[in-house]
Amino acid sequence: MSLPIFWLQPDFSMAAVLLFFRLFFEACFLALQQLFGNKLRTLLSLLGITIGIWCVIMVFSAVDSLEYSIRKSFEQLGDDVVYVNTMPWGEDPRENYWKYMRRPEPSYRDFEAIQANCQTAGKTSFSVFIGGSNTESKLGQAAGVFYMGVTPDYKDIFGLEFEQGRYFTPNSFFRGQNEVVIGYEVYKALFREGESALGRWIKSKGQKLKVVGVLKKEGKDLINPINFDNVAIIPYNTARKYINLGRSAMNRGRSSISVKAETEVDVEALKTELVGVLRASRRLPPKEEDNFALNTLSILSNFLSSIFGVINLAGLFIGGFAIIVGVFSVANIMFVSVKERTNLIGVKKALGAKRYMILMEFLIESILLCLFGGAIGLLFVYLAALAVTHFADFPIFLSSYNAILGLSIAAFSGVIAGIIPAYSASKMEAVEAMRAGR
Template structure:
């Protein structure tokens, strides 16, 4: 069938839909609801995934954390063995820093809460302080908006300098005087600290995870002078960033394991008494949750789409019956089977596409329920998927009625009432 006949089939299909507007609208509902259910869930899952990954961005990428406890506990492992493990030490940090060959950067950090910061008459209590070594800005993102990062000398000599989170700086100096906080002196636990940097505002996140906005960063050795290491003091964690070309960080993870076993004097048959934690552990769990939600969305939406597809197929059978005599006239005037087939098939496809677009419009309205931490937006890929599913349903619902119309005998068709 040439292009002009195809356009004529499309024109006749549109005319048939307009002539039975109420029936057309009613037959769209099943497809509209089905597409809304499927694409709505997929859009919700996309927003959830972005929100959770944004919340966990502080953990960094391609990073392994050497710690006492694993982030995900093994159900068959005695809990008291975790408790009795030794904490990572600065000696182990220096050993790894010297001997690791597959690491881009190695750092130590420790976090301690309960600080109070004072500047003149302003004070801020319940402050979280993080102590870090020099390469921590390579391992983890530390975005400086004003000022600068620590120097190697400041870290090694435990100089009393700090980088303030954006919210901390605003609380102490006011919204309009954040930049002027650089080189000002604040007090933490009675000690004077010079402000050398202000972090960029990060904003809230979906999981209410630790935020750069509410933290104060100082050199690790400076924090260790104020609060010594130990069970009642700070407990350091070692963070190691692997190279991007190290697939799944297999090389650096194996090297860390081997070096730590040597450093801790573990025999070949002894189990490891340390945990290597990776952000990917959360990603695996997240993928499982997202997979369940996605399957649930497809199942729920499929029921609606199947019902809508049967409804449209029924409408198409009725349409063929109503226009049987017209089909006979068209065939008598020389219309070919392909012309008749496309006339009805395009009608079914158009019905489903219009219904699908209606479902996508409903999904786009969900954006009004977005928040700063949970942004709902209809992606182009989900729009294409919605229209594609609707088209497939249209072909499935219309192909049999269209074939039946195309093979009608013209004489018998014109005799029908």
Template sequence: MLTLRLVFESFRFALDALKANLLRTILSLLGVTVGIFSIIAVFTVVDSLETNIRSSLDFVGDKIIYVQKWPFIFSPDSPWWKYFNRPNPTPREFQQLRRQLGPNNKGVAMFAASGSNTFKAGSNSVADCVLQGVTYDFRAVRNVPLKEGRYFTTQEMDAGRPVAIIGAIIAENLFPNGNALGKEFKVRGRTFTVIGVMEKEGKKLLTIASNDDNCIIPFSLFAKLFSVSTTGYGNGPSTSIAVKGRDEDAGLLDLEYEIQGVMRNIRGLKPREEDNFALNRPEMIASMIGTLFSRIGVIGAVIGGLATLVGGFGIANIMFVSVRERTNIIGIQKSLGAKNFFILFQFLFEAICLCLIGGGAGLFLVWLVTTIPQDALPLTMTAARIALGLLISVAIGVIAGIVPAAVAANLDPVIAIRAK
């Protein structure tokens, strides 16, 4: 009962202080509002940006090891020309790798892509699209989200038939009047028949990963169109081999060692020679992104923390003024038997209430920003960030209010009651 009365009285005192000096209170709370807004806004933007980028990078897949010429992350100790002089994976190496790998994989696929292609169907055309050549097991290592139609057959892959699976944007532009299945279009002087249309993904921050403007064709036909080198050297498109790992292979360590051994054997590397190929994992990109955004978050938190510090001084100033204005009341409360902890908690609770009001206003402003419609970077404020904002507000209230509250609690009742 005493605790409830204490909370109620502290809350009433806080409201009275707000009403009595409304302008002063608003100006003082502005620092907390700006500080919480800065911190939570930065974290919200960073979270949304990271989520969007990770979503854009979903195309690299999960539990996959890529055999490529270039590593995802360059070692500062290795000169760039070492990577430049490496050969690209070749179709022969893909076939040998597929035959020699053990049961640690769920599929091996080879693919390559070329951008800036123009597709035509009658009087309709669409430019700046990607043409991607893949082998049959591509759908085992990458998601091919079909909305209509079907995937390639083994016969179509082996014979290099001119059939294609197109993205939503290509389908909408080439065949605006209806179903694209079975229709024909031309690219690079060849006529292709549409056997499938992929689901529309919409805009992403990294549009290079979108399937909407992507066209998938058999790899053997792609190799003829773009003169893919059989030796790994040349100016044609870079090729990659993707190997899908199994769930029971934790960390894909067994699969990685196996791929490394098979590739070294295929390329005839001696024991002391270093690898002339890169084994890349999506986790490398994820780790790099996580490190980058954690640093951005720290910088944003420091900037917001400075604004919050100013707000904390404003709250402390209010509390000292409040103690001075209510010194007489404190003396009367003590003369009637109020304990020091009662007075201490009164002012501490008032400081926390003030900070929660300022912090709540800052969170509300961040929420207003997230409601602004935008395609480039949709912002979302999570419950964790709201809780963080409220927790910071409480911490500011405790830090800013503890000294004034202690001063009030330690006032001599005789001197306090005489104060004017």
């Protein structure tokens, strides 16, 4: 098959541009004729494209929304923070459960060693999780308040913001004073909303604590690594009054060390230095493997990306079948359209129309038909996203990227569906076409 001279030597003159727009608008007009002249046939044929685009883009939109919600929930962990734990986040805990159970918990001695010897660490925090406890004030009660003891840098590492009051003073940490910072939901349960809680006393586990701060409301995220709305934060030395911080099995999983990298320091460089500092602190022989794990947000991000990639591929695979059916349906419309306009094709050829003009005319018509089906599919995606957001309380959005992707898939489907009918129309001879069209 020889290529038209128009494709080999493109003509960008004003006449060629005007001709292209004339062909384009004529193809649009004929496409609309197909839509409104044979409504039922056209809509049934476009149903495959519509369903296919709906399936693919709905899955992509749901996954993007889910990924956005999860990543937003993880933002409080910080992408420049290294977490010292007993096991790595990216591994199935069932694979080496007993190995990790034998590892010692991150200790306050480890925390002090990092503070003293790690040059690439900007801020370091040690936190101990005391667990849930019923809490009461003179005005109300709150069940299952999550208590945790922290060191001074905890506020800066996790970016705590305050609705009322302040964080603890250095003296509060040093003396282990009975002071507490509470989350917004705890504040609403214990006090009248709108009133100041500062200076008020609350009671938990036999200890009276003075409220010095109330955290800003976080709201509901899909995943909350730490639910600061339902937390009560106290100084580390105050927490020692609540629980025994020894190596008891009852205390496993309660302590954590968070290390924020110094400004302009690479996280990997921080991790490398932390390995040396922790091995020295724990007096590990050179040949013995590390008995700790250093985790970063990138581990979770990579894990999530692989999962969402598989889900997206599954959505493309499922929607692809509907799109293939739609391509065959549109191709059928185009063959019928060519058959109905055979006489008109012959007249155009007799009047001097080139092969590429006929081919372009039918190809544009096919693309426009598929774009129409794709637009309907995107409309259904938008309506479904609104319904899910309203009734399921889970925000789903149709991004501009997914909308453009959906229309691009529809346009490509139009090219595939229309290329053979358009080519067969362009090959017709003028006299034979006029005879066959009688």
